[in-house]
Amino acid sequence: MRKLKYAILGLINRKPMTGYDLMIEFDKALASFWHAKHSQIYPELKKLTNENLITYETVIQGEKLEKKVYTITEKGKQELRKWILRDEPLEPTPKDVFRLRAYFIELMTKDEIIQQFTAQLEKHQKKLAVLQSAMKNLLETKDISNVISEEFGDYIVLKGAIMREQAYVDWLNECLAAVRKSDQK
Amino acid sequence: MRKLKYAILGLINRKPMTGYDLMIEFDKALASFWHAKHSQIYPELKKLTNENLITYETVIQGEKLEKKVYTITEKGKQELRKWILRDEPLEPTPKDVFRLRAYFIELMTKDEIIQQFTAQLEKHQKKLAVLQSAMKNLLETKDISNVISEEFGDYIVLKGAIMREQAYVDWLNECLAAVRKSDQK
DNA sequence: TACACCATGTAAGGTGTTACATGATTTG
DNA sequence: CAAATCATGTAACACCTTACATGGTGTA
Numbered sequence: 457m458r459k460l461k462y463a464i465l466g467l468i469n470r471k472p473m474t475g476y477d478l479m480i481e482f483d484k485a486l487a488s489f490w491h492a493k494h495s496q497i498y499p500e501l502k503k504l505t506n507e508n509l510i511t512y513e514t515v516i517q518g519e520k521l522e523k524k525v526y527t528i529t530e531k532g533k534q535e536l537r538k539w540i541l542r543d544e545p546l547e548p549t550p551k552d553v554f555r556l557r558a559y560f561i562e563l564m565t566k567d568e569i570i571q572q573f574t575a576q577l578e579k580h581q582k583k584l585a586v587l588q589s590a591m592k593n594l595l596e597t598k599d600i601s602n603v604i605s606e607e608f609g610d611y612i613v614l615k616g617a618i619m620r621e622q623a624y625v626d627w628l629n630e631c632l633a634a635v636r637k638s639d640q641k
Numbered sequence: 642m643r644k645l646k647y648a649i650l651g652l653i654n655r656k657p658m659t660g661y662d663l664m665i666e667f668d669k670a671l672a673s674f675w676h677a678k679h680s681q682i683y684p685e686l687k688k689l690t691n692e693n694l695i696t697y698e699t700v701i702q703g704e705k706l707e708k709k710v711y712t713i714t715e716k717g718k719q720e721l722r723k724w725i726l727r728d729e730p731l732e733p734t735p736k737d738v739f740r741l742r743a744y745f746i747e748l749m750t751k752d753e754i755i756q757q758f759t760a761q762l763e764k765h766q767k768k769l770a771v772l773q774s775a776m777k778n779l780l781e782t783k784d785i786s787n788v789i790s791e792e793f794g795d796y797i798v799l800k801g802a803i804m805r806e807q808a809y810v811d812w813l814n815e816c817l818a819a820v821r822k823s824d825q826k
Numbered sequence: 827t828a829c830a831c832c833a834t835g836t837a838a839g840g841t842g843t844t845a846c847a848t849g850a851t852t853t854g
Numbered sequence: 855c856a857a858a859t860c861a862t863g864t865a866a867c868a869c870c871t872t873a874c875a876t877g878g879t880g881t882a
Binding site: 462463466469470485486487488489490491522536537540541543544545546547548549550551552553554555556557558559560561562563564565566568569572575579580583601602603604605606608609610612613615616617619620622623624626627630631633634638 | 644647648651654655670673674675676681694713721723726728729730731732733734735736737738739740741742743745746747748749750751753754757760764765768775786787788789790792793794795797798800801802804805807808809811812815816819820823
Binding site: 643645680 | 868869870871872873874878879
């Protein structure tokens with residue numbers, strides 16, 4: 457519950473940042489397992505401030521543009537640490553619209569099936585390529601020898617994302633092979 | 642948008658059923674890629690009825706227990722077929738709380754990391770075993786030689802679920818190996 | 827006869843998306 | 855000087871979960 461709360465606390469714990477910075481982190485570093493729009497982030501920051509888990513300092517950018525740089529409090533650190541050690545039951549499997557379509561395969565002709573799966577395969581291959589190049593970049597620029605480090609956290613989630621995408625691509629390829637092999641028109 | 646609508650239409654298209662039957666299907670056959678509670682199903686059935694995509698017939702079970710058996714209409718079939726052929730952009734990657742925790746690995750000690758990942762591994766191994774036994778059962782009882790069939794749909798989504806779980810298990814094992822190998826206390 | 831399961835619904839509240847709204851700064 | 859980006863917020867709505875609420879059927 458209130459998972460966005462911990463995603464934000466964890467990021468601000470790494471280093472102080474603004475709501476806008478958080479938005480960018482969600483789109484970049486966390487994109488392979490989390491996302492949040494600014495319309496959700498700003499109200500949550502207000503909430504966390506009221507709960508004394510974070511505080512902010514107003515900084516002037518340029519002439520008059522105000523931005524709020526948030527920092528985690530001691531109380532926030534304690535809650536974050538408590539959360540990270542919780543052992544919760546497995547979440548329900550995530551929803552997947554393509555798998556839902558695939559399940560109702562009987563509604564398509566063979567040609568339509570091949571077309572649908574091929575289109576999906578291309579999208580996932582592109583995504584996989586992006587992740588692989590991000591990994592190449594990470595390995596070239598960061599030191600992941602220390603397990604208890606932000607860099608190692610970055611590394612394992614990226615590794616996990618690549619393995620997940622690879623499994624998706626493998627699955628689509630297997631489906632396509634099975635469909636193509638069949639004799640039906 | 643309104644994905645539950647199509648999940649329900651697809652299931653009722655396979656064969657007429659009640660809201661309760663749908664609930665069971667979501668928990669069993671669709672569990673590896675979709676889920677919905679009865680509190681969401683019943684209002685959606687009402688909505689679909691108002692839109693003339695499904696109709697129902699009241700059937701008496703036993704002495705007086707009434708149940709509503711829903712059937713898809715021609716209009717419903719047309720909408721379902723239109724949906725299945727749509728080519729939509731890839732959905733954002735699903736959220737994953739464990740990956741979020743893993744990302745913030747710097748908040749744990751080495752022992753805590755091993756404990757967290759081992760607990761998660763056990764859960765996913767159990768899930769994988771359940772899926773594998775479901776596959777064994779499916780292959781023994783159903784004919785999947787026809788690609789354009791409900792049975793083949795059942796087969797491919799189960800195959801996909803197994804591959805996804807296997808990838809998760811592999812990832813957790815790799816993380817554990819990397820952590821154990823490290824010299825830090 | 828108690829318990830598990832069958833069967834259907836509503837209400838309140840939390841989570842998340844899209845759209846509305848505004849304005850400053852930086853870069854080409 | 856235009857466009858992209860930085861920066862922050864609210865409103866309406868859709869989606870989903872938890873809890874409330876009720877009653878019948880089958881079986882051990």
